[in-house]
Amino acid sequence: MPHEELTAAAFRQQLLAGTTSSADLVRWYLQRIADLDAAGPCLGAVVTVNPDALADAEALDAAFAATGELRPLHGVPVLVKDQAETAGIPTAFGSALFTHYVPERDATVVARLREAGAVILAKTAMCDFAAGWFSFSSRGEHTKNPYALDREIGGSSAGTAAGLAANLGLLGVAEDTGGSVRVPGSFANLFGLRPTTGLVSRTGFSPLVHFQDTPGPMGRTVGDVAALLDVMAGYDPADPFTAVAARSRGLGNYVTALAGADLSGARVGVLEDAFGARPESGPVNDAVRAAVEELRAAGAEVVDGLTLTGLQDWISQTSLYSTQSKEDITAFLAARPMAPVHSFDEIYASGTFHPLTDLMNDIAAGPQVAAEAPDYHRMRLRQEEFRRALLHLMAGADVDVLVYPTVQVPPPTRQELADLRWTALTFPTNTVIASQSGMPAMTVPVGTTQDGLPVGMDVLGRPLTETHLLRFARAWEMHAQPRRAPVLPTAGAAPSALAEASR
Numbered sequence: 440m441p442h443e444e445l446t447a448a449a450f451r452q453q454l455l456a457g458t459t460s461s462a463d464l465v466r467w468y469l470q471r472i473a474d475l476d477a478a479g480p481c482l483g484a485v486v487t488v489n490p491d492a493l494a495d496a497e498a499l500d501a502a503f504a505a506t507g508e509l510r511p512l513h514g515v516p517v518l519v520k521d522q523a524e525t526a527g528i529p530t531a532f533g534s535a536l537f538t539h540y541v542p543e544r545d546a547t548v549v550a551r552l553r554e555a556g557a558v559i560l561a562k563t564a565m566c567d568f569a570a571g572w573f574s575f576s577s578r579g580e581h582t583k584n585p586y587a588l589d590r591e592i593g594g595s596s597a598g599t600a601a602g603l604a605a606n607l608g609l610l611g612v613a614e615d616t617g618g619s620v621r622v623p624g625s626f627a628n629l630f631g632l633r634p635t636t637g638l639v640s641r642t643g644f645s646p647l648v649h650f651q652d653t654p655g656p657m658g659r660t661v662g663d664v665a666a667l668l669d670v671m672a673g674y675d676p677a678d679p680f681t682a683v684a685a686r687s688r689g690l691g692n693y694v695t696a697l698a699g700a701d702l703s704g705a706r707v708g709v710l711e712d713a714f715g716a717r718p719e720s721g722p723v724n725d726a727v728r729a730a731v732e733e734l735r736a737a738g739a740e741v742v743d744g745l746t747l748t749g750l751q752d753w754i755s756q757t758s759l760y761s762t763q764s765k766e767d768i769t770a771f772l773a774a775r776p777m778a779p780v781h782s783f784d785e786i787y788a789s790g791t792f793h794p795l796t797d798l799m800n801d802i803a804a805g806p807q808v809a810a811e812a813p814d815y816h817r818m819r820l821r822q823e824e825f826r827r828a829l830l831h832l833m834a835g836a837d838v839d840v841l842v843y844p845t846v847q848v849p850p851p852t853r854q855e856l857a858d859l860r861w862t863a864l865t866f867p868t869n870t871v872i873a874s875q876s877g878m879p880a881m882t883v884p885v886g887t888t889q890d891g892l893p894v895g896m897d898v899l900g901r902p903l904t905e906t907h908l909l910r911f912a913r914a915w916e917m918h919a920q921p922r923r924a925p926v927l928p929t930a931g932a933a934p935s936a937l938a939e940a941s942r
Contacts, residue, residue: 442467443606444659444924447515447666448694450609454503454514461496461514461558464609468516468560469493472607479928483574483582484592484601486521487529487562495558510556511670517552518608520599521562521578522569523654524643525549532645533565533595535577536779536791543777546643547675548612548654555670560608563598567792567799568768569614569647570760571595572622572866573856575793581853584626585925586893590850593623599657600627604925610667611657616647617760618845618870620655621882625845625895628884628923630664630912631657633870635879635902637683639668640675646767648759650680651874659922661913664881665693668905689906696906700913703738707731708745708838710899713869715847720867722888727844727896730885730919734842737918742836747828750872757822757875758864761801763809768802795856798863826876830901839904840911843869845882845895873899881908884921893923 442464453459469488476482489495499514524530524542526549531537549559566576574582574597582597584590585605592601596613600623603611613620615633624631632655639654646652656667669691675681689696709731714724735741747753769782780786787803806812833841847867851860861867873880879902882895900908915921 445609446660447512447610447663450515451509451513454509460500461516462493462500464514465493465496465516465558465560468608472561475605475927476602476607480583480588482585482601482605483579484563484598484605484607485561486531486564486579486598489528489559489561491527492516492558492560499556499558512552512610512666513556515557516560516609517557518561518563518599518602518611519549519559520596520613521565522614522644523549523612525559525562528559528562530562531578533567533569533576533578534786534791536786536789538578540778542643544643547640547677548671549643551670551673552612557610557670561602563602563611565595565597567796568645568786569595569616569619570764570798570802571796571863572618572868573597573795575795575856577791577793584850585927586628586891587850589852589854590892591626591853591856593626593850595619596623596657600624600629603627603629603657603659605927606924610663612667612671613655613657614644615653615655615874616651617874618868620657621845621870621880621895621897622868624657624882625884626850626893628893628921629657629659630661630881630883630916631655632664632668632881632905632908633873633879634668634672634905635683636877637680638687638903638905639671640673640678640681642675642677646771648763649767661909661916662694662697665697665909668693683903687903687905693906693909696910697913700910700917702734702914702918705734705739705911705914706742706838707734707739708742708833708836708841710747710841710843711744712746712750713843713872715844715867717848717867719848723844723847723849723894726886726888726894727842730896731842733919734915742838745832745836745841747832753825753828754871754875757818757825758871759809759818760798760863761805762812762815762818764802765805765807766809801864822875822877826878829872829876829878829899833901839900839907841899842896845869845897849888849892849894869897873897878902879905879908881912883912883915885919886921887923
C-alpha cells in the first residue's frame, strides 16, 4: 500500500489495527529511495542506507506481536542527518575524508531514538561539516529541491529536508547552528524547529559553533515534529548545556500539548525590518504578508510594523562562525582516535571540501583558539545584548512571538550558486536572528511563489517556549493546511536491488 504523507500518529494506529507493519513501511521507503533518490530524478538526499534497517523493523514487529506493547516511536523509520554519529553506520559529516568512518557510539539523540523504538532508516546529505547554507559537499555534490529540480534545497540539513519532502522517510533529524533546520525546511514546505540551545543534546554531533549548535526535529506535520521532540529533548550528563532541559516544563508532553491549539487571541508581532528589499524578495514578502493577514482573520492579535534598530548590525556583530568553528571542529576530531584526520587544519590542507563551501576558507583564516581573537568577548557579549533587545521589543509590544520570512529570497538555482551569487556570509537568511540571540524558532510553510517555490515564515519565541511555538504552528497548520507534496515521478512497482539487498 502507498504511504505518501504518512504521519507518526497514523502509522501507530495502523500498527495497532494490524493493517501494516514496520517492515512493510521500511520496504516501501527503501523502494522509494531507490526510485527517486538513487534513480529517477536522483534527488541526492540519502548518502547511506542503514543495511540493518529492515532487520531492525522486523525485530520491532516481532516484539510487538509477542507483547502487544508499542514504544513511543515503535517501528517509525527516521532519516538522520549525517552530522550525527551512528554506531555501525558510516558517518561522514558531509566530508569525503570520512566516507569510511564508522563510529563506535551513537550520538545521544540517536540512542534515544533507538530506545524509543525508531528505525534508523538512512543518513542524509549535508555540506562539509555543516559549514554553509547550501547542499553541495565533497561527499555527495548537490541535493536537489523536489519542488524544482534545478533549485537548491538549502543547508546544511539538505538531505533530511529533501527526503521528508519527497516522502523518503517518516520523521527527520536535522541540526541548526545558524539556520540549518529552518533554511531547508522553508525551501521544502516543511515544519522545522530550532529548540532553545541545550534542550536537546549535542553529544555525537559534529560542531560548528558549540554555543549555537542544536539538533532539531523536522517534519511534514507539526504532530510529527512534536513526536520527535518528545524523544529528542532532555538532560544529557555528557552535555552540560542540557542543564536547561532539566527545568523545561514541556519535556515528553509536546504531542499532548497540541490539543486545543487555536490562533484566536495569539499575540503576533511582525518584525518589519526582517523583510527583504531585493527584487527577488518580493514573492517571499507577499507570501508572508498574506499569511499575516490570514493570522489576523483567524483571530490572532497582530502588531504590525515592529522594528529592531540596526538589525543588520546586530546580525553582523554577533556572527562568530569564522572565529569559533576551527577550535570546535578540531576539539571534536581530536577526541576521536579512529577518525581519518584530527583537526580542521588537516581537513583544509587536504583540500577535500567542496570548492563552493566558501565558509571553509573563512574558518581557515580564523584563530586556533577563539577567545584569542580581538573581538571575541565583545561579540559573545553582543549575543547576550541581542537576545535582550529582542525580548525587550516583544515585551514592549506585548507579543508572544515575532514573525518574518525565514529566508528573504526563494531557493536559488544551482547555476546562481555556481556563479557565486551568494556566499555563506552574504546569503540573506533571517534564521540567524534566533541562532545568534539564543532563542528558539520554528519555520512554518506559508505557501509558494507563482513559480511554485515553497516559502517559510520564521516564528521566534522566548527561550524554552517550545510548547507555545508548537501550539502556534499546529493552529496555523489546521487553519491554512499549507502542506503540498511535490510532484515527482511515481516510484516503480518492481523490487529494487537496494530493497532486496536489505532483506
